[in-house]
Amino acid sequence: MRQSAKVLVEAKKRVADSITPGITTQKLDSIAEDVIRNLGAVPSFKGYTGGMSSTGFPGTVCASINDEIVHGIPSNRKVNEGDILSIDIGAIVGGFHSDSAFTVGVGQISNDAQNLIDATHNSLKIGVSKALGGNRVGDISSAVQEYGESMGYGVVRQYVGHGIGRNLHEEPQVPNYGDPGKGPKLLPGMCIAIEPMLNVGTWKTKQLADGWTVSTEDGQLSAHFEDTIIITENKPENLTFVEGYY
Numbered sequence: 001m002r003q004s005a006k007v008l009v010e011a012k013k014r015v016a017d018s019i020t021p022g023i024t025t026q027k028l029d030s031i032a033e034d035v036i037r038n039l040g041a042v043p044s045f046k047g048y049t050g051g052m053s054s055t056g057f058p059g060t061v062c063a064s065i066n067d068e069i070v071h072g073i074p075s076n077r078k079v080n081e082g083d084i085l086s087i088d089i090g091a092i093v094g095g096f097h098s099d100s101a102f103t104v105g106v107g108q109i110s111n112d113a114q115n116l117i118d119a120t121h122n123s124l125k126i127g128v129s130k131a132l133g134g135n136r137v138g139d140i141s142s143a144v145q146e147y148g149e150s151m152g153y154g155v156v157r158q159y160v161g162h163g164i165g166r167n168l169h170e171e172p173q174v175p176n177y178g179d180p181g182k183g184p185k186l187l188p189g190m191c192i193a194i195e196p197m198l199n200v201g202t203w204k205t206k207q208l209a210d211g212w213t214v215s216t217e218d219g220q221l222s223a224h225f226e227d228t229i230i231i232t233e234n235k236p237e238n239l240t241f242v243e244g245y246y
Helices: 002-018 025-038 111-129 137-150
Strands: 061-065 068-070 084-093 096-105 161-163 170-174 191-194 197-199 205-207 214-216 222-224 227-230
Touching: 002 025, 002 084, 002 096, 025 061, 025 084, 068 084, 068 197, 068 222, 084 111, 084 222, 096 111, 096 222, 096 227, 111 137, 111 191, 111 197, 111 222, 111 227, 137 170, 170 191
Parallel strands: none
Antiparallel strands: 061 068, 061 084, 068 214, 084 096, 161 170, 161 191, 191 227, 197 222, 205 214
16 A cells, blocks of 8 residues: 555646646646556546446546535546645555545635635644544544534535545545544554545535536535545554645
8 A cells, every 4th residue: 555655646746736727627637647557556536436427437536626525527627716626536556545635726716715725634634643543433533523613614424534455445434523432443554544525614515417526515615635544553654645745
């Protein structure tokens, strides 16, 4: 998993550096796929089944703009000055997956949008700090929820973090809401993906007609961050953290 995470870090950096007003999400998708394949890995998401669609996911990345929370399909749609863009990427090396997401502003964005991005990133860091051997999943969940709601945001409930390894999505589920001391116990050697999603308005979501893209029910902004974490006897090991980037 460390090898797939190293590939993913390079893909994240290249995509993040390429996000400018006027670029299409399809171009960003192509950049990510080129990096992943050139480093000997395979995209986790391409062809993945599990959404409402009857066909596999068509892209290497999920590219979700503004009120879109997750699973946005790459297309010829351009990102514009003032948008916020969430990119979710996965890679496979040697049969093991890694998974990570980040949200950035496109050009100059509003203070409200930047505050949302910063709070969502902080909620990820807070969640990761609770990913300790001997803790329970609910310790992560409750910490994310408490922080997100204290900042005035809706904490998405329909979509959650997850175990990860030979499959992209494994047990246990890692919700972004819940009670401390509840849920499965975290044991050294476990790998999980923690992925808070915060909305400016309601936490409720809606599924779009394409069968994949999920947006906020009220049309307000959403942000999403995710990292792949190894539980150890001491502090968590964040495999997909990118120094100098989100």
